[in-house]
Amino acid sequence: MSVGPLIQELRLGLHLSQTDLAHHLATVSGRKTITRETVSKWENEKVTPGPFWRRHLATVLQVPLSSLEAELVKRRTFLVDAVALGIAPLAPAQDKADITEIFASVSGGDAELLGAVQTTYRTDLHLSGLAVRDRPTIYRLVKWMHDGATPVLRVNAAGIIAKSRDLELSDMAAAAMLRDVEVRRLYLSAVAARVGTRTEALIGELSNPRDAGARWCAAVMLQRKSDEAARAALLRALRTEPVRETIRTIGLAIQGEDPCT
Structure with a gap:
């Protein structure tokens, strides 16, 4: 059993709700910021409790600290x-x-x-x-x-x-590059350093099945080329690209608009 389910099992064994556990942890630790949401994240393993909270979890859940650490x-x-x-x-x-x-x-x-x-x-x-x-x-x-x-x-x-290769996660990554100027700059630079900036190389990246971020970057860089080969490649990619945010970016690029503005 991993640590999240273990915390949940011990909590339920003491007939405590997540709110109860948060309240007891606030009492023994002196930190009132602990919430039910934090306990839920621990139990669902979205976040791992740090050393400070593991010590107090062991106290409240009435188990040796070594059990949680193990x-x-x-x-x-x-x-x-x-x-x-x-x-x-x-x-x-x-x-x-x-x-x-x-x-x-x-x-x-x-x-x-x-x-x-x-x-x-x-x-x-x-x-x-x-x-x-x-x-x-x-x-x-x-x-x-x-x-x-x-x-x-x-x-x-x-x-x-x-x-x-998860469409939802890939869409998040493309949206992050659109939103975060520094992330976009670093990702564009990495793609350019890896494959170059020639139109033919960027067209190849438009169909890279292993990197949705590279496809997004290729679309952005091809928009700046303003030549027929780039536009034709973007039109082909529009029919096959599975990631929603990248489809939007390709559509803007075909129209000659900068997707990043």
């Missing part, structure tokens, strides 16, 4: 093992070590590594394939994409989400 360690070990298995056939040893370290950090709620330097296309592909297997990690990445402390953290989160 579940967190088991979950982290499981995720790290999943990373190693998932990337073993696909990446060199050093890449595997880096991806494992980053994913373990993200799954534990630590944004430091993901916010340190902009990740590569290949790293994002691996991280995305692993993140979609773990719902709490996806929730965390979406949150960081929207309100991460630095542009690098936000664009890295967007890059991982955009490669998930």
Whole structure:
């Protein structure tokens, strides 16, 4: 059993509602900011309780702190093992070590590594394939994409989400680039550095099935080309693009309008 369901089971065993648990935690911790919503996020594993709250959870739920800590360690070990298995056939040893370290950090709620330097296309592909297997990690990445402390953290989160092949998540990533100037600048720069800015290369990215973010960026850059080959490619992409926000962007690009204004 992972830590979220364990908290829920212990709470129900004491006949406490989520509101009751929040109230008891506020009393023992002296922090009145704890709410039922926070307890719900813990139980649904959208957020992992930090060391401060784990100590007080153990007190209120009448279990040894080691019980809660053990579940967190088991979950982290499981995720790290999943990373190693998932990337073993696909990446060199050093890449595997880096991806494992980053994913373990993200799954534990630590944004430091993901916010340190902009990740590569290949790293994002691996991280995305692993993140979609773990719902709490996806929730965390979406949150960081929207309100991460630095542009690098936000664009890295967007890059991982955009490669998930999930239409709803891909739409969120495209919308984030439209809304966040710094994320857009960094993502556009990364695509340009990876494939170049020639019309032919950008047309190829319009049909990249592994990166919805790259497709969005390609549409934006092709709009700036203003040539017939670019317009014809955008018209073709309009018939096949599955992501709603990118369809809107392509439509504006075909009309000669800057999607980012």
